[in-house]
Amino acid sequence: MLSEDLIKATRPMVQFDGLSLDVLDTDAQATFWRAALGGGTLRPEGPGRARIDKIPRRPDAEILRLRQMRSLPPDGARVHVDLRLPEKEPHALVDAGARVVRDPGAEPWYVLADPEGNEFCAYPAADERPAGIFELVVKCEQPRDLARWWSEVLGGRLEHEGEAVSVTGAPEFPWDYMVFDPVTDPRPVRNRLHWHVTLRDETPKDLIAHGARLISGPDVDEDGWLLEDPEGNRFHALRTG
Template identity: 60%
Template sequence: MVSEQLRRVTHPMAQFDGLAIDVSDVEAQAEFWRVALGGRVREDGDGQLRVVPGPGRPGREIMRLREVERPGPDDARVHVDLRLPGEEPHGLVAAGARLVRSPGPDPWFVLADPEGNQFCAFGASDGRSPGMFELVVKCADPYGLARWWAAVLGGEVEEEGEAASVAGAPDFPWDYMVFDPVPGINQYRGRVHWHLVGREREPFALLQAGATVMAEPARTRPWWVLADPEGNRFCVSPPPTG
């Protein structure tokens, strides 16, 4: 019998396929995240812009810019963590970021992109490469949600005090998917979600595992919009044909 660990590596329910963020000024946000991620801006087939990986960056490090007339409120329910090339975020501020908070008891900067979406930036240390290194999801039950996403994407759950993370998931482009406990999570809103590519044309396995349907595919949006057990939105496209 195939071990559970091997099954997660060889047969995850879906593959991670990058992030998406609701924005009002697509071009400005694309340029900012191009600088922040060290990537390139590319136009999708439907005319939308996305930031795709630059040289040496993981293939699934994608940021889709989803144009909406009025982006909803954002409480950083989902945010990214970056490593800086130096000790200060001068390059990000020059590109349009706003400093929200300097390091204090927590040893990282909190910044906001030009439309106010917050993210964290860590000063250079230990010779590790700059760039994005983890995706953070605020939640009520970090261990339960980490186990759920490890079952979906593969990888192993790691304990981090009150938080939990998933590491080693196939196709996940960063070191960790972190689940951070916060009180009153139902009051938190966000503009960032993520995309998956399913193993089947319809997400039966995800629904059976506990996902819920927020929207079925439509002519202009050929993917499912689902929510995980704590209501975090994600999109699932069918596997490529041919």
């Protein structure tokens, strides 16, 4: 039998378990994001909460939870997704309720906003790679340090491209990259979009010892804890099962 020390050395602290988006109108946002993600099963998860998962031909951990809030902070897109379009132009997403914030130019992708103003990047179809989300982007002040922190938490390896640093190859991470992109301004408000992880252990003590900050929990509804990483990005840590 493997020792606990060996297990901890060869297995990540957590597994990635999808995204969570704060919304004002759960039903409307569920309709839009099911269209944007290419379908999936919509599951109620209590008052004002829903979950989209089991998206056809997509990884199991491609999950989007929607949590109704009374008010939302301004959206600075500090955390957002990048996706590939099935076509050259985003007509289907615009028809579903997206707004074009910026057309391709020097940067060859669209910036779109969902019906509540949450921005994301949409890349025109250019080859045989499938449509859908391919990376999660986190804008931060110290991308090298934060990417290293998350690679130690999730597993995977680091790739450098200019000043940006990505984590790739993390077990159970559903997309190609988790990108840490440099910005110079500190985070003004909480992110509307954040993510969930499933703990390997019964509590997040290892995460806290590693530098995460406990915000609240354990929460009966979520069966887990709300934490922040070293740059203040909030994430939910859930018990296994």
